[in-house]
Amino acid sequence: MTETTSTFDATAPSFDQYRALPPGVPEAIRTAIFRGVHQQMRVLDLGAGTGRIGKPFVAANDAYVGLDSSWAMLREFLASSPAACLLQSDGQQLPFADGAFDVVMLMQVLSGAQDWKALLLEVRRVLRPGGVVVEGHTTTPPAGVDAQLKRRLSEILREMGVAWHEPQKARRESLAWLEVSAGHRSQVRAASWIAERTPQEFLVRHRTGARFAALPAAVQEEALQKLSVWAEATFGPLDKPYSEEHAFELEIFEF
Numbered sequence: 001m002t003e004t005t006s007t008f009d010a011t012a013p014s015f016d017q018y019r020a021l022p023p024g025v026p027e028a029i030r031t032a033i034f035r036g037v038h039q040q041m042r043v044l045d046l047g048a049g050t051g052r053i054g055k056p057f058v059a060a061n062d063a064y065v066g067l068d069s070s071w072a073m074l075r076e077f078l079a080s081s082p083a084a085c086l087l088q089s090d091g092q093q094l095p096f097a098d099g100a101f102d103v104v105m106l107m108q109v110l111s112g113a114q115d116w117k118a119l120l121l122e123v124r125r126v127l128r129p130g131g132v133v134v135e136g137h138t139t140t141p142p143a144g145v146d147a148q149l150k151r152r153l154s155e156i157l158r159e160m161g162v163a164w165h166e167p168q169k170a171r172r173e174s175l176a177w178l179e180v181s182a183g184h185r186s187q188v189r190a191a192s193w194i195a196e197r198t199p200q201e202f203l204v205r206h207r208t209g210a211r212f213a214a215l216p217a218a219v220q221e222e223a224l225q226k227l228s229v230w231a232e233a234t235f236g237p238l239d240k241p242y243s244e245e246h247a248f249e250l251e252i253f254e255f
C-alpha cells in the first residue's frame with residue numbers, strides 16, 4: 001500500500017470508536033449476503049474502510065478482497081485483521097479483469113462517492129454476468145435524535161453558504177441507476193438493534209465525520225455551536241439519552 005491522501009485519512013483512527021456496529025451485526029450482514037449460496041463466492045468489498053463489515057468474511061476464510069482509496073482506513077483494518085487481502089486503489093479504476101467477482105459490496109460508500117456513476121460503471125465491469133451488487137447502509141428513524149440533528153446541520157451549513165453535498169440524493173440516484181440496469185432488486189434487513197443516543201454524542205461524533213472534518217476549522221466551530229444551541233432548545237439537556245431503533249439494510253441487485 002502507498003501513502004496518498006483521502007478525506008477519510010483523518011477520520012480513520014477514530015472511525016471504529018464512533019461508528020462501530022453492535023456485536024453480531026457484521027456477522028449477520030455476511031449471513032444475509034450468503035443466504036442460499038452454497039459455493040464459494042469471490043467478494044469485492046469496495047470502500048472496505050477499517051473492516052467494520054469485512055472482518056467476518058476474513059475470519060471465515062472467504063474469497064474476500066477489501067479495497068479502499070484511503071491507506072489510513074486500510075491500515076486500521078490490517079492492524080486487527082492481519083490475514084485480510086487488502087488493496088489500496090480508487091474504485092473508479094479497479095485493478096481487476098472484467099467479470100472477476102461474483103459479489104461486489106458497497107457498504108456506506110455511495111452516499112459519499114465523488115462520482116457514483118464512474119464507480120458503478122467499474123463495479124459492473126468487474127462483476128461476472130449473473131453476479132450481485134450489495135449496497136448496505138444503517139437506517140435510523142426520521143424522528144430520532146441522529147436524523148433530526150443531521151437534517152438541522154445540513155440546513156445550518158446551507159444557511160452559512162457552505163457548499164454541502166446531499167448524501168441521500170447521491171445514494172437515491174445511484175440506487176435508481178442500479179435498478180434500471182439490474183435484472184432483479186430486493187431489500188433485506190440484515191439486523192436491527194436498539195441504540196441509545198444523546199445529542200452530545202452526535203456533536204462529538206460529527207467532528208470526526210470525513211466530509212465535515214474537511215471543512216475549515218472556523219466553519220466547523222460555527223456550525224456546531226449553532227447546532228448545539230438548536231439541540232438544547234429542541235431536546236433539553238444534551239446528555240439526555242434517547243432509545244431508537246437502528247437497522248442495517250441491504251439493497252441487493254442481481255445482474
Ligand SMILES: C[S@@+](CC[C@H](N)C(=O)[O-])C[C@H]1O[C@@H](n2cnc3c(N)ncnc32)[C@H](O)[C@@H]1O
Binds near residue numbers: 067089112
Ligand atoms: C463511510 S466509509 C465505510 C467503510 C466500510 N464500508 C464500513 O461500512 O465500515 C466509506 C469508505 O469508502 C471509501 N471510498 C469512498 N470512495 C471511494 C472510491 N472511489 N474508491 C475507493 N474507496 C472509496 C472511503 O475511503 C471510506 O473508507
